[in-house]
Amino acid sequence: MENILINTQHLFISSKTRQSNETINDFSVILPPSLFSEIREDEYIEMELVSYNGRQSYYNISSNRNSKITFRQYDTVYGGSYTDYIMTIPDGNYDILELKTIIQTTLSTTSTTAGNAGVWVVTLDLKTLKFTFGYDLTASLVSFLPFDSLDEDDTSMSLYGFEQGEVNITPDKVSDILINIGNISSFFIYCNLMNNKSRYLDSGDSEHNHTSILCEVPIITNSFGSSITYTKTAEVEYKMFVPFSTSNLLRFTLKDHNNDQMEFTSNYNMSFQLKTYKKNNLTSAKMYEILTQLLVNTSGL
Numbered sequence: 001m002e003n004i005l006i007n008t009q010h011l012f013i014s015s016k017t018r019q020s021n022e023t024i025n026d027f028s029v030i031l032p033p034s035l036f037s038e039i040r041e042d043e044y045i046e047m048e049l050v051s052y053n054g055r056q057s058y059y060n061i062s063s064n065r066n067s068k069i070t071f072r073q074y075d076t077v078y079g080g081s082y083t084d085y086i087m088t089i090p091d092g093n094y095d096i097l098e099l100k101t102i103i104q105t106t107l108s109t110t111s112t113t114a115g116n117a118g119v120w121v122v123t124l125d126l127k128t129l130k131f132t133f134g135y136d137l138t139a140s141l142v143s144f145l146p147f148d149s150l151d152e153d154d155t156s157m158s159l160y161g162f163e164q165g166e167v168n169i170t171p172d173k174v175s176d177i178l179i180n181i182g183n184i185s186s187f188f189i190y191c192n193l194m195n196n197k198s199r200y201l202d203s204g205d206s207e208h209n210h211t212s213i214l215c216e217v218p219i220i221t222n223s224f225g226s227s228i229t230y231t232k233t234a235e236v237e238y239k240m241f242v243p244f245s246t247s248n249l250l251r252f253t254l255k256d257h258n259n260d261q262m263e264f265t266s267n268y269n270m271s272f273q274l275k276t277y278k279k280n281n282l283t284s285a286k287m288y289e290i291l292t293q294l295l296v297n298t299s300g301l
Helices: 096-113 284-298
Strands: 004-014 026-030 043-055 068-075 081-088 119-125 130-136 186-194 211-218 227-231 240-243 249-255 269-278
Antiparallel strands (some): 043 227, 043 240
C-alpha cells in the first residue's frame, strides 16, 4: 500500500547561509524547526531539489586540480644530471589558444631555470586539437613530462594531450589525445543528512536514502561569469528521505564527475520541495483481513 501524502512545503537555501568555517562548495544548514513542528513519528519527508541558480565562477585550471606536472631535464648547471622540476600553470580560466601560449612560456621558463637556455615552441592543430612540442636546446637534453602524482585523475597530463605516465618529449612530439582544457560539462549536488553532532544518520531503513545525489546540473557554457541554472523535470527522480526529528542538519557538497569538489567562488541559490507522508503500515494481507471482516459484519444487515 502506498504511503499517504499529507502536506507539501517549499524550502529556499542560499550558500550565503554557510558558517564562517565552511566553503561555498561544501556547507551545512540547520533545517527550520517549523518543518517538524507537526510531524509525528509515523511520518517522514521526501525532499527534492526543484531549481538551482548560480554562475560559472571556477577556474578550469586550478592548483587544487590540474595545474602541476613534473618536468625532468638534463641539468647543465648542477653537475650535468637529470633533475625534476615542478612546472605550474597559473590558476585561471583559459581557452585552448591561451593554454597553448602559457604552456610554451612556462616550459621555456623552466628550461632556463634548469640552465638550458632555449625556447620551447608549442603549436596547435585546430583540426585535431592536439599540440606539437618543439624546442631549440642543447643536443644532450632529454626531457620528460611525467604524470604528476598529486593529480590522481590524470587531468594535469590531459592539458598537454597525454595520458598518465612518462612521456619522452622528442622534437616535434605530437599529443596522443585531444587537449582537455579542464572544462566541466556538469556537476552533482550531493546532500547528506546529519545530526546536530555532525554525524551522518543511519536510518536502518533500506527503503529510504539519507545520502543522495539531488541532481546533476549541466554547464552549458564555460564562459566565466555565465549563468548556470537547473530546473527539475518530470523525468528526474532524485529524492532524499528526512525522518522525524527536530535537530537535523543538511550538508551540501558540489562535485564533478571525478568526485572532486567543485571550486565555485560565487554564491548560488537552491529551492526544494518537501512532501510529508504518513506511513501506511497496512499490508495487503492485513487489508484483505479487514475487508473480509467488514463484509462479514455487514452481511446480516
